Amino acid sequence: MATPVNSPMVGKLISVDVKVGDQVKENDPVATIEAMKMYVKIYAPASGVVKEIKATPGDVVNPDTVILTLE
Numbered sequence: 779m780a781t782p783v784n785s786p787m788v789g790k791l792i793s794v795d796v797k798v799g800d801q802v803k804e805n806d807p808v809a810t811i812e813a814m815k816m817y818v819k820i821y822a823p824a825s826g827v828v829k830e831i832k833a834t835p836g837d838v839v840n841p842d843t844v845i846l847t848l849e
Contacts, residue, residue, distance in 0.1 A: 780847040781824050785839035789813030793835055794846065800828045802848065809845050824848060 785791075789811035796808050802822045809820040826848035833845045 780829055780849050781826060782844040783808055783820060783823060783846050783848065785811055785820065785841055785843050785845060786818065787811070787813050788838070788840050789818065791833050791835050791837045791839050791845065792817065794831055794833070796828050796831075796846070798828050798831060802826060802828065811839060820845065822848060 792810045792812050794809045796802060802808060803825045804822055806822045807819045808822050811818050829847045829849040831846045833839060833843060
């Protein structure tokens with residue numbers, strides 16, 4: 779079952795720090811957004827393998843935007 783990784787707030791996606799096929803552990807940093815002139819790291823909610831990256835740097839993301847999925 780795929781686990782989505784969403785943005786915690788509205789912001790601009792600055793970087794995706796993993797690629798498809800990477801193994802991540804729970805709480806590993808996987809992306810960075812800029813919100814209110816601050817950089818905010820996004821952490822993996824669970825351990826798994828990056829299955830798909832759905833957003834690209836420069837995208838404006840909302841709390842319901844899926845940045846990537848883990849499996």
